[in-house]
Amino acid sequence: MILSHRLGEWAGDAPVLEEEVALANIALDLLGQARVLLSMAGDEDELAFLRDERSFRNLQLVEQPNGDFAHTIARQLYFSFHQHELYTVLAAGDGPFAPLAAKAVKETAYHRDHAEQWTLRLGDGTEESRARMLTALTALWRYTGEMFRPIDGLDGVDWQALEQRWLAAVGAVLERAGLTLPEGRRTGAWAAGAGREGLHTESFGRMLAEMQHLHRSHPGASW
């Protein structure tokens, strides 16, 4: 839901018309997945609009501001490859998330392809695009460790193996783009896993303020 919101912020400002369509498309897929997940836990709107920052469990990676197009693509690259690996595992199991994962795995394959294609274009495009892509990949690298911290209630996931597959897959794309995996800490702004515990980065609160203000201004109203 949070990443969908961030992608929604691009509407009207994308570099080409085709990307208006693509980014909105991905945002819609993610919102659809979020609505199923939230509905499994309770009332989707109550959970989206009436929780405070400290009660949100999203990864710090997905709440990061859009930045330039390279930042958005780097965030998509890291996240969509992770999501695709995770949904593939969940879809193969028989847990409560298997039906959602089976549908989402098709969508995330498309998201992954989109991120990969743009990583190649930006990495192997011009000097400027390569520099911007490197900056973005490095800036967001620190938030990637959190994706592989075990989540309560998600059984049957070998998180270490997942991380290895992710490193190999993302590393292979970066190599084709003439780039390499960044180095350095991957512990996020706090200790790794902080987002899952409701510890977020500063821009997140402002994002929620914007997202929730109308809903909160009319308590109990239906829309």
Added chain:
Amino acid sequence: MGTDLGAQLAAAFDAAVAADERVEPRDWMPDEYRASLVRQMAQHAHSEIIGMQPEANWITRAPSLRRKAILMAKVQDEAGHGLYLYSAAETLGTSRDELLDKLHSGKQKYSSIFNYPTLTWADVGAIGWLVDGAAITNQVPICRCSYGPYARAMVRICKEESFHQRQGFELLMALSKGTEEQHAMAQDAVDRWWWPSLMMFGPPDDESAHSAQSMAWRIKRHSNDELRRRFVDIAVPQAEALGLTLPDPDIKWNEESGHHDFGAIDWAEFWDVLKGNGPCNEERLTRRRTAHEEGAWVRDAAAAYAEKQASKASTESEARV
């Protein structure tokens, strides 16, 4: 000889249009017909992409996840409509880049309606109901336009637009039947969007520069005033169903004409907005230009990458030979 051929081509063109045949990209057509279509289709495409802004303004604040998904899908559709229309215009020998340059430099226009601001959530509903409603009334006849690629683009676009219009109506209905505050929000939005929506049909028939020729060429099928009256006739009962009023005390059913009479439009405001002095003209165009300029490095990267791939492919095929 040359003149004879020219006259024959022109006669054949006129006959084909009169017989309601479709003109296709490779067919001969008068230069003025081509220019007129490029102007209209470009303006139409520009309206789709500028029109994303007032609605995208509310994506991050939509009050429920369902409404947010609907709005995102709608704005995405608009980008898609822009793509269809630029492609259709390109069949006339222009290019998207050229048309975008003309939009950015103010040489080509977009619909005056998008120079009004979306101040509340209800505006999203009013745009869906009234603005898309007016657009559909305008556009359905274009599905039978004499130029094939434009007509075919409009068939696809109208299907999606009528879906958006129903969603806008439904959004306003939820507000109108909601709390007192929500009802007031809906009424305020309709009050602000009604007259600008009527202006979407263009100037009155006796002041419309392109109308007569467009109708003769069957690019247009009905006059501005005729379509405007059709729209009012449709909107009045819909407003009643919504439990909202239209901000025009002069609207009343005219038994004799079989249509609704309505009040006078403020044409001074219309021409002023068209000249660039509406509430958001400056901001809409600046934002579009900024998005384009800030995206230049991305487009350059894509072009450089494509060039490298092409030269790699040709080196490989040479090596194979």
